[in-house]
Amino acid sequence: MIYQSTFSESEKIEFMSEAMKEAENAAALGEVPIGCVIVRDKTIISRGYNLREATQDATTHAEITAIRSANNQLKSFRLEECALFVTVEPCIMCAGGILLSRIPEVYFGASNNKGGACGSVIDVMNIKEVNHAPYIEGGVLAERSSDLMKAFFKNRRGANKRNYSSEEK
């Protein structure tokens, strides 16, 4: 199945702005500032932000937290009527979670050339043997996201070599 975007440009910005608020929540806790929202019928049903330091759990990325919450609310592992908005390109784990929950639409902000799994380092979202390939769109509020990431890593001495690009893929 070929999926297409069902959001207008202004809706994409509206929902990515909400994901940015979640990223700012993470930043306030000293966590790598990545935020996510999941939308169904143009309404946010779940939110998440990176909590890896607080939990010391490698899987508590923004997307996984939001997917778990959406699964719980809908009492289904299938999120076939949902769209996911995340401020930074998903990693391999989160791309896997998106595929396994059958989310058909994914929007991200900044690209991540240190592990992005939607084309930057590897493209997990478009493997022909895998029976699901969501619509993917990067670059939504990318500059805001990459500025937040850069500011975070600049403040963390010795960890500022990562490069979160606002360039479109």
Ligand SMILES: [Zn+2]
């Ligand atoms: Zn991830």
